[in-house]
Amino acid sequence: MFKPLSTILRCNKLYNKIYLPNNVLKTEPVRNFNTTNKMFKSSASNLQEVSKDQVQEFLNSFDTVLTDCDGVLWIDNNAIPGSAETMNYFRKLGKRIFYVTNNSTKIRSDFAVKAQQLGFIASQDEILSTAYLVAHYLKGIGFTKKVYLLGSNGIGEELKAVGIRHIGVGPDHVQPDFKSMKPSELDPEVGAVVVGFDEHVSYPKLMKAASYLYSEECLFIATNTDERFPKASSIVVPGTGTLVRAVETCSDRKALVLGKPHAYVRKFLESCGLDPGRTLMIGDRCNTDIELGVRCGFQTLLVLSGVTSTKDLERIRNEKKPPLPDVVLPKLGDLLSLIPS
Numbered sequence: 379m380f381k382p383l384s385t386i387l388r389c390n391k392l393y394n395k396i397y398l399p400n401n402v403l404k405t406e407p408v409r410n411f412n413t414t415n416k417m418f419k420s421s422a423s424n425l426q427e428v429s430k431d432q433v434q435e436f437l438n439s440f441d442t443v444l445t446d447c448d449g450v451l452w453i454d455n456n457a458i459p460g461s462a463e464t465m466n467y468f469r470k471l472g473k474r475i476f477y478v479t480n481n482s483t484k485i486r487s488d489f490a491v492k493a494q495q496l497g498f499i500a501s502q503d504e505i506l507s508t509a510y511l512v513a514h515y516l517k518g519i520g521f522t523k524k525v526y527l528l529g530s531n532g533i534g535e536e537l538k539a540v541g542i543r544h545i546g547v548g549p550d551h552v553q554p555d556f557k558s559m560k561p562s563e564l565d566p567e568v569g570a571v572v573v574g575f576d577e578h579v580s581y582p583k584l585m586k587a588a589s590y591l592y593s594e595e596c597l598f599i600a601t602n603t604d605e606r607f608p609k610a611s612s613i614v615v616p617g618t619g620t621l622v623r624a625v626e627t628c629s630d631r632k633a634l635v636l637g638k639p640h641a642y643v644r645k646f647l648e649s650c651g652l653d654p655g656r657t658l659m660i661g662d663r664c665n666t667d668i669e670l671g672v673r674c675g676f677q678t679l680l681v682l683s684g685v686t687s688t689k690d691l692e693r694i695r696n697e698k699k700p701p702l703p704d705v706v707l708p709k710l711g712d713l714l715s716l717i718p719s
């Protein structure tokens with residue numbers, strides 16, 4: 379039975395159900411699902427090249443739609459043409475919708491407002507972001523210390539909502555004698571370092587994160603490891619993975635990553651009572667969105683309007699790693715013109 383996210387957050391039993399020790403989360407095996415019922419079986423079939431009957435059969439083959447946001451629905455503050463109409467069409471068909479994003483810069487209500495402003499029907503309970511997952515995870519393990527946050531207000535607000543204190547958000551400028559930081563400048567109450575997207579990343583922040591992590595008792599959590607943001611021009615915008623790798627390098631530790639395609643978000647989704655065989659995952663990245671879909675046994679739709687390009691897809695097809703999606707479209711909005719009338 380499907381449960382709203384807010385119900386899950388309130389339900390302590392489910393905290394326990396989806397909490398796993400770190401070593402289990404870090405060594406997640408890839409599960410082998412029976413894919414005989416899946417129509418396109420990781421063939422990366424172009425939906426524009428199949429028959430109208432197959433498109434109809436595909437549309438009938440799922441009840442729940444999980445969609446990534448950046449690169450699928452919008453880029454920055456601009457909706458990708460046709461995406462809102464397609465998502466709203468799914469809703470009109472009675473399909474349940476989750477917006478599942480690795481983006482950690484906003485709280486869920488802000489994501490819902492952004493989606494609504496861009497034409498998507500969306501409510502806060504349908505948003506699953508990594509900022510929310512961080513708060514959910516720490517609350518679930520009974521964390522009571524303070525978080526050093528190399529991240530943004532989105533995570534800070536979600537932590538605050540579950541009563542967890544944090545420091546570190548905002549600029550931390552480099553001083554001329556930057557190497558002379560003293561241990562007394564570290565907060566002894568910090569018990570976890572969380573790394574998310576931080577536009578104010580700086581050398582002092584890396585020093586503090588690594589210094590807190592010098593203590594083995596200090597938890598090390600990351601929202602996601604996306605290499606870069608989807609781009610609308612030739613400018614490359616480094617993603618959270620850039621910062622996670624930097625902190626991993628200087629601390630000589632490995633972060634527990636909560637977002638797609640890792641175990642925690644998968645366990646979270648499983649706790650929502652989804653039927654994997656009747657769920658579609660839509661994404662613009664093979665190594666996060668499609669990988670998550672494959673690990674969960676969902677059907678998968680890759681759109682080429684974001685990070686993974688046609689050239690990347692060809693390379694993935696040749697190397698067979700990471701896994702291929704079931705179906706592909708240039709952009710989500712292209713589905714509308716394929717729907718039989």
Ligand SMILES: [Mg+2]
Pocket residue numbers: 446447448449450608661662663684685
């Ligand atoms: Mg994306």
